[in-house]
Amino acid sequence: MSVGIVTGGASGIGLAVTKHLLTRGYKVVIADLNDAEGERLASSLGENVIFQHTDVSSFEQQRALFDRAFKWGGNRLDFLAANAGVDDRQSLYETNEKLDENGLPLPLNLKTVQVCLDAALQGIWLFKHYARKNKIPGGKIVITASAAGLYPMTTNPQYAAAKHGLVGLTRSCGPVFLKENITVNCICPAFVVTGLAPPNIRDIFPKEHITPMSTVIKAFDAFLDNDKMTGQTVELSLDELHFRKPVDYPNESQRWIGTQSQTLWEKAYEKPPVRSQL
Template sequence: MPVAVITGGGAGMGLAVATVLVADGWRVALLDVNSTVGEAAAASLNSNQIKDGSEAQSLFIRTDVTKYDDLRTAFATVADRWGGNIDFVFANAGIAGGTDFYNDSDSEPQQPSLLVEEICLRGVVFTSHLAMHYMRRNKPAPGGVIVSTASAASIYASPELPLYAAAKHGVLGLMRSMSLQLASEGIRVNSILPGAIRTTLHTKTIWDQFPVGDFTPVEEVVSTVLGLVNDPTATGRAMEISAGETFDRKQPDYCNETMQRIMQGKSY
């Protein structure tokens, strides 16, 4: 049975992807900082039967993605429990929230909170790094799929959420760089760039400001993620998803050959 690790797996997009994978016969580890929702999610998945009638297999591991040791322990636990291979990692944990970045003060300016950056970018960096490590050791051959949750804010300005936009730009840059470096090792790296999805990322009060038609159904996200997992040619793709439409956002063209050579690390 193939094995998946999903951060932010206790609810929202992570749980939605996990639900489909379990139904298709995967073993799925749900990593989440919220033990209440994570344990409930795993119990619910394990109460269902997969297609061949055997018991579904799901595991919850409480994990703070900003802490490398938490993630390292979680990956080791999954590998030990299910035979070593990790085939798919969904680096999905994230928050949006408000920010004190723009706060004004008559006194000495205070350091803004970096929690959004720590979860949305550092968590993806740590998760992707560990995914790469385990996928290089998969048997009988190295390989696997990493999908990171970026955002429409990876490619557009988001003036109310500057640190969220900065983090998500970083996620997209990480994915594009990793996808080129790891392609020869059989590790495919992609990102999804969702628009507004009514999950626990924001409160009901915030979501109610938007017309219903602005939201992207979570089923479209699941379909896009699984499409990236199942397409053996899919790597380096940035899939923007918005209100019923999906767009493959290509990297911008290099401004000239010099920039292309520098960015690709070539000295000639």
């Protein structure tokens, strides 16, 4: 039986993905902060689901999650939905920001970046470790980015920065991991009704601009059904999947650097001291 981890699996997109994975014959570990909901789901969804309390912004907690999932799955791990996310915890535009005892600004709360971006990076790092230990090495990762990873989102600049980062991450590492039979892709949903947005947005958001959960599931299926598709970014709008390409090169020099200079970079990084001195 295939085994998957879904971070942020106790609500919204993660919960829908969890239920869908079960219909596809997966065993699923729900990883979430919400203990009450996670435990309730684990006991109501049957023996192929367990809950592991996880704050994905803690490396130690993610490591414990992966270790448990791999052992519970019978020494296998096939899938990661790096899905947990939160919107900005503190406004970048705040005018009454707190100061320390010397009257100097305290740091901005970067939880959003830690949960959305840093945690996905650590998740890939951990997944790779376990995917290599599978009987047939390899597996699949789908990252939940956002339409805010493709367009500006002025109300949540940290969120937009993190989600743009996920798109760049997917496009950069996806093709490389294919050599190890690991695919990495990301979804960029438009507005889906979940627990993420402020509750009153549901009442004021026009229905014709809401993307249904069925489109999210369609995107996951597209990635789960394909062993070779990797590094892809799919924008989800209404019932449509739009596979999005990186921006075009503005001139032939940039095209050469983007498409031909990789071997030079690989050669330059061959000497270990270069990296360790950075």
